[in-house]
Amino acid sequence: MTETSPARPANTGVRQTRPRTEGWTQKKDAEGRPLLQFASPKRGKPPVHLADMTPPERVEKVKELGLPGFRAKQLSTHYFTHYTSDPAEMTDLPAAQREELVAGMLPPLLTEVRQLKTDRGDTIKFLWRLHDGALVESVLMRYPGRITLCVSSQAGCGMNCPFCATGQAGLTRNMSTAEIIEQIVRANRLIAEGGLGGKKSDDHSMERVSNIVFMGMGEPLANYKRVMDAVRIMVADQPNGLGMSARGITVSTVGLVPAIRKLSDEGIPVTFALSLHAPDDHLRDELIPVNSKWKVDEALDAAREYYEKTGRRVSIEYALIKDMNDHGWRADLLAEKLNERGRGWVHVNPIPLNPTPESVWTASTREVTNEFVRRLNDAGIPTTLRDTRGKEIDGACGQLVATTEDEAAAAQLG
Incomplete structure (x- = not known):
């Protein structure tokens, strides 16, 4: 299909306001066209979080932190079901390792x-x-x-x-x-x-x-x-x-x-x-x-x-x-x-x-x-x-x- 329509039909008498920027300058490329940014600028990456990992990756990460893999499911339950990243609320996790586990898996993001x-x-x-x-x-x-x-x-x-x-x-x-x-x-x-x-x-x-x-x-x-x-x-x-x-x-x-x-x-x-x-x-x-x-x-x-x-x-x-x-x-x-x-x-x-x-x-x-x-x-x-x-x-x-x-x-x- 091809575009055949004009800016507006002739003799309609309708007003046509043209787009323009107000109070700011639109970024343009070298040829004067509005600049499009598809690639993300290079900046420091956010810390890796449980929600960045697949379930198997969560298990492996928990093991790296020195705990058995089943703790990953407990941590996921706290985060995705109880909506918490507070180690004080995670009483089913070992008290001695709770802070370290949460710091490694649920770093603050927002x-x-x-x-x-x-x-x-x-x-x-x-x-x-x-x-x-x-x-x-x-x-x-x-x-x-x-x-x-x-x-x-x-x-x-x-x-x-x-x-x-x-x-x-x-x-x-x-x-x-x-x-x-x-x-x-x-x-x-x-x-x-x-x-x-x-x-x-x-x-x-x-x-x-x-x-x-x-x-x-x-x-x-x-x-x-x-x-x-x-x-x-x-x-x-x-x-x-x-x-x-x-x-x-x-x-x-x-x-x-x-x-x-x-x-x-x-x-x-x-x-x-x-x-x-x-x-x-x-x-x-x-x-x-x-x-x-x-x-x-x-x-x-x-x-x-x-x-x-x-x-x-x-x-x-x-x-x-x-x-x-x-x-x-x-x-x-x-x-x-x-x-x-x-x-x-x-x-x-x-x-x-x-x-x-x-x-x-x-x-x-x-x-x-x-x-x-x-x-x-x-x-x-x-x-x-x-x-x-x-x-x-x-x-x-x-x-x-x-x-x-x-x-x-x-x-x-x-």
Whole structure:
């Protein structure tokens, strides 16, 4: 399929706002194109943690530390089931060797800098400092019947999308498998201690994270191996992992086509989400710089292939930006492209962009949003306007970024 659509149809009278950076300078390559960072910068590696190892590797490591191999299962139970790294709570381990075992297997990975809460305590944003001083965020959200954690997979992001706060600072480094998992374990610990907003009387869901969305800092498929190793631990039965359902895990991407195809062959039925944001290459080249490598049709073909191989319906994420990508003709073009690839394979999740005062980047109006959704639904594309959580604490989609205020707070920890 080829891209034939112009920037906008002639004589429609619609306003077309062009993307531009505001308050920061977009990194460019030698030819003046937005710089894409796929490789992680070289930095000191985090300490190796139990969650970086396979179960057999955990047994061997425990033996290296001078204890019998069965202690690895006990340690895994404490970490993945009781959500603790505190040796004082591990009374089934030998007191004389407990501290050394925990230090060797469960080294500290995330230092909590602070929490910010909103939605009457049902949404919490965590700011974490990694071992090398890098800062990342994750967002915990209680919904009726489920608890969702938005996790980071990289410190920063190298995809350089101009409307996303995370991408403005570039990529600091990939996160390790264990650093990804630790976000979930720490969130589960907080829930177990009653730190998340009140549960409704008719809500019979489990009091732990049930859903994961890789929509925090970073491009998950640019850190492919560590993200997939983390997913395997999420779905592994306790005590070897977190015992989660793969169907409750969403892996998103801005369109790294080779990695999407690789994900299709993993045999793990996660939900796949493509952050599209424009159905035409003319605009998407500017909104999503990786579109210069893999065009809209290539990304959609790979997404359709994911559905064909896994049977899992694909999600299309679409941030609605006023006068930029929210035109009715773009809804029609999106529906046309999706329907060309069949029916029943995709679901569209529009979300009004989290607005910035006085900025070209602001949310579509309610009327325009409703019209965009209506056109998709009328074309037979299942479409649901996504709930926005955490705007008040800069915890919503596209808002996660380490600010100078965050850096100052982290520095006070010493």
